[in-house]
Amino acid sequence: DTRAIPILINVLEDKSQEPMVRHEAAEALGAIAHEEGIPVLAKFSSDSVVEVAETCQLALERVQWVKDLESCSLKDDNPYKSVDPAPPASSSNVAELKTVLLSEKAALFERYRAMFALRNLRTAPAIKALGSALRCGSALFRHEIAFVLGQLQREEAIPFLKESLEDQNESEMVRHECAEALGSIATDECTEVLGKYLRDEKRVVKESCEIALD
């Protein structure tokens, strides 16, 4: 909704906000994909907080992609109906997609495109490929991997999510998404691991586990 743009711009510009909140504001500007968001996204593409800078870069690429497609109809094969930060890659070859996903040399936007293509496949090998990416790339990249594993709601992802939630040195943004994902998979094993972090020293982790258990 374009009416949200001024509010989102204010949040993104406010450096006293938590990085995670500014990240969500930038991501929302990318999802709305309106020209009005371009200057502010460009401005913060070099923000000192890496997660915010990378989100702005991705959002700018998404706005450009939407603009390029405006004349054609936006073909959407996303079974989750979410507005993703990048469109899926056109390949359906797991090995090929995994190579791009894990490549530290590939552009972040291309790695995101591989990620969403793997998610849309919804096969066990695709989920394992996604899980293997939970320990590489930037914190922003890893949090998005955890997010799509949550959308998939498949037990194959549990060991990967568990490992990252349990890693106290992992970014809290990533651990938060892992907790949410375990909450959406919701097996007994998920309940057990979430219960262990109800008193985590990071507020966002603790609260995510609480909500996930509910």
Ligand SMILES: [Fe+2]
């Ligand atoms: Fe996010």
